[in-house]
Amino acid sequence: MSSHGTPIPMTARKSGPLKGTAAVPGDKSISHRALIFGAMAVGETKITGLLEGEDVLDTAKAMQALGADVVREGAGEWTVHGVGVGGFTEPADVIDCGNSGTGVRLIMGAVATHDFCTTFTGDGSLRKRPMGRVTDPLALFGARSVGRSQGRLPLTLIGAAEPVPVEYETPVPSAQVKSAVLLAGLNAPGQTVVIEKEMTRDHTERMLVGFGAELSTETTPEGYHKITLTGRPELTPQEVAVPRDPSSAAFPVCAALIVEGSEVFVPGVSQNTTRNGLYTTLVEMGANISFENPRTEGGEPVADLRVKYSKLKGIEVPPDRAASMIDEFPVLSVVAAFAEGTTVMRGVKELRVKESDRIDAMARGLEACGVEIEEDHDTLIVHGRGAKGVKGGATCATHIDHRIAMSFLVMGLASEQAVTVDDGSPIATSFPVFEKLMAGLGAAITRNN
Ligand SMILES: O=C(O)C1=C[C@@H](OP(=O)(O)O)[C@@H](O)[C@H](O)C1
Ligand SMILES: C=C(OP(=O)(O)O)C(=O)O
Incomplete structure (x- = not known):
């Protein structure tokens, strides 16, 4: 039973060709950051295209609780x-980040x-996720924290009264950890440095520069990504689209690839190389995708x-592509089930600490739908059914995880028998218009109560 809300079981059935335009909402990572950097700038930041999903709305509430006017x-x-760098005030109540690892970290x-x-x-999902990966580097600035065992939420953070700048090499490939350190570094004197062995999504770096911070990036002789931020800048409010x-x-995109006869137009998809690993992978699998009208938005x-x-x-x-498609492995494993031959996903252990253990959640649901898989701690292998087709016909557990719910619903659109998810309610955290948008393409997805 989820503590996210009342469960909403949903079912996807074999559908006719999907046709039309899928104009998906705003980027979740950039939406969180627009609110947070806006709150740390002096003056009025205007945001358009903000994702109005639950995760981002929780961040908006948190910025209000810290003194910004949102x-x-x-x-x-x-x-x-915004209240300016160093201008947040103590919140009067607990900050509830809902389902969002990005928000809380x-x-x-x-x-x-x-x-x-x-x-x-x-x-219930966020309270299971590891926070030590963030509280450890924050302790180097002088912050202290007390959480449940293994640093789980609820957790109290006592901010540093006299912060010192930090040089930190991230032990896991995580844009959330990198961003937490850079955000802390904003209100520390001197230069804060973050080094990542594998480059993760770079929205924090791009947006900090956009808001006027002094930030430089370089590749070290070992090939690592090194970011240097000068603390205590005055951030200038921005217009963020x-x-x-x-x-x-x-x-x-993945639904169109597996539902026979489909042709779907998806405008404005990021080609940022720290985010587009799925699209590169799909093309390598033989996907018919044309990339039209390249531009900057x-x-x-x-x-x-x-x-x-x-x-x-x-x-x-390739394992070194994992960071650039980390949230897309669940839906890739669905596409892989329909492909001819085997898809091997190695170097994916970060999937075990997302909203759910995504390797386990996908493995169990795929097996229940008649797809053979192999897994170990860091690997998911899917033996594609190709011309034999995917049976489906199961109810898959989503474990308060929006991406698991959407992935199995996509699977049901091309399986022989319908696929049900036990709880589609978490979809509202990242993609509140998912059902409407998919229905507009002709996808047969329904709520069961
Ligand atoms: O920084 C971000 O906006 C995100 C980073 C990724 O998490 P990790 O940093 O934990 O890999 C990703 O899974 C999440 O959906 C969004
Ligand atoms: C992992 C995700 O988000 P978060 O870590 O912000 O909860 C995601 O959206 O797939």
């Missing part, structure tokens, strides 16, 4: 009157170098995708 002006249009970073105390919590979310676009390189049903083959995904 106002919804219209659909996706928000203004943030970035906000922990933002308050860690403020001389006050913040208590964080979240839903949030581009569409490539992680949400993955669902209509909201500071991100984007293209319009025209996607046609394709006969796909299994491939080995």
Whole structure:
């Protein structure tokens, strides 16, 4: 039973060709950051295209609780009157980040170098996720924290009264950890340095530069990604146009690839190389995707995708691509089930600490639907059914995980028998218009109660 909300079981049935345009909402990562950087700038930041999903709305509430003025002006249009770097005030109540790892970890970073105390919590999924990966580097700035065992939420963070700058090499490939350290470094004197062995999504770096921080990036002789941030800048308010979310676009794209006769147009999909690993992988599998009208939107390189049903083959995904498609492995494993041959996903252990253990959740659901898999701690291998087709016919557990729910619903659109998910309610955390958008393409997805 989820503590996210009342479970909403949903079912997807074999559908006719999917046709039309899938204009997915704003990018979740960029939406969180637009609110947080807006709150740390002096003056009014205007945001358009903000993702109004539960995760981002929780971050908006948190920014208000810390003293910023955050106002919804219209659909996706928000203004943030920031309090300036170092200007947050102690929240009067617990900050509840709901289902959002990004929200809680970035906000922990933002308050860690403020001389006050913040208590964080979240839903049943977030309370299981590891926070030590963020509280460990924040301790180097002088922040202290007390959480449940293994640093789980609820957790209280006592910010550093006299923060010191930090040099930190991230032990796991995580943009959330990198961003937490950089956000803490904003209110520390001197230079904060983050080094990552594998480069993760770079929205924090791009947006900090956009908001006027002094930040430089370089590749070290070992090939690592090194970021140097000068603390205590005055951030200048911005007009942020949030581009569409490539992680949400993955669902209509993958659905079109596996539902026979489909042709779907997906505008404005990020071509940022720290986010587009799924699309590279799909092309290697033989996907018929054309990348049209390349341009820049909201500071991100984007293209319009025209996607046609394709006969796909299994491939080995290079492990060094994992970070650039980390949220897309669940839906890739669905596509792999329909491909001819085996798809090997190695170097994916980070999937075990997402909203759910995504290797386990996908493995169990795929098996229940008649797909043979192999897994170990860091690997998921899917033996594609190809011409034999996917049986389906199971109810898959989603474990309060939006991407698991959407992935199995996509699977049901092309399986012989319907696929049910026990709880589709978490879809609202990242893709609140998923059902409407998929219905518009002709996908047979229904709620069961
Ligand atoms: O920084 C971000 O916006 C995100 C980073 C990734 O998490 P990790 O940093 O934990 O890999 C990703 O899974 C998440 O959906 C969003
Ligand atoms: C992992 C995800 O988000 P978060 O870590 O912000 O909860 C995701 O959206 O797939």
